[in-house]
Amino acid sequence: MTNKELSDIFKVLSDETRVQVIKMLTTEKLCACQLLKQLKISQPTLSHHMRILCDSGLVTAEKVGKWVHYQINSQMFDQMKLIFNFTKIDNIVCDKGTCR
Amino acid sequence: MTNKELSDIFKVLSDETRVQVIKMLTTEKLCACQLLKQLKISQPTLSHHMRILCDSGLVTAEKVGKWVHYQINSQMFDQMKLIFNFTKIDNIVCDKGTCR
DNA sequence: CCCTCATATAGACGGTTATCAATATGTATT
DNA sequence: AATACATATTGATAACCGTCTATATGAGGG
Numbered sequence A, B: 001m002t003n004k005e006l007s008d009i010f011k012v013l014s015d016e017t018r019v020q021v022i023k024m025l026t027t028e029k030l031c032a033c034q035l036l037k038q039l040k041i042s043q044p045t046l047s048h049h050m051r052i053l054c055d056s057g058l059v060t061a062e063k064v065g066k067w068v069h070y071q072i073n074s075q076m077f078d079q080m081k082l083i084f085n086f087t088k089i090d091n092i093v094c095d096k097g098t099c100r
Numbered sequence C: 001c002c003c004t005c006a007t008a009t010a011g012a013c014g015g016t017t018a019t020c021a022a023t024a025t026g027t028a029t030t
Numbered sequence D: 001a002a003t004a005c006a007t008a009t010t011g012a013t014a015a016c017c018g019t020c021t022a023t024a025t026g027a028g029g030g
Helices: A003-012 A016-027 A032-038 A043-056 A074-083 B003-012 B016-027 B032-038 B043-056 B074-083
Strands: A059-064 A067-072 B059-064 B067-072
Touching (some): A003 A074, A043 A067, B016 B032, B032 B043, B043 B067
16 A cells, blocks of 8 residues: 555545544444434535545445445455554664764 | 544544655654655655644654654554454445435 | 435535745754 | 754645535435
């Protein structure tokens, strides 16, 4: 994963409403109208957020009749978990009074 | 952690340059001048990013003489790891042809 | 067919942000 | 003190983003 790909995913998660949607979808599959009920935003704004979430791959959509069912893409989140599994090494650089 | 707190942290990580800095600090402690060498941005821009990283708590700074040593705050990243450890339940909502 | 409900799109607006050049501050070295 | 180096701050600018209203699209139901 490139830095750009990573920062793009974090950008998707950098909005409070989208985090709330993700949390809601964590426990159950939901349609847009149900999400809308619990959010304090207009319908077009929700549609905008859901598009961003789906485009990123973090959420998947399935059209069922009039409704669209949204659901977490857990594969993506498993990958994200790995991102934070880095190992930190306490190397001291810039010591000996020089940075060159 | 509230949704706002979470999205604020993701916002910090939503910039490609800051992701690159985080990655660089993953393996070793570095001063600003060393970070600057490997990045294609001006010194004031780096200073701006380092302030955002430090304010968020993801990175800590330590002034040593002329230099500022930056280092990952691994406690924060351990916490972030947990965020992605949710359990997904495949509840189907919106079934039976109604959303009400 | 018309009407209603669910969702998407278009366009406008205000606020935020990343970037830079210029400058300031602070710290060592000579 | 004077100079050089490391970092921070200021102010300006351009691009981006979240939000809304208005409108369009699409799918059932009567």
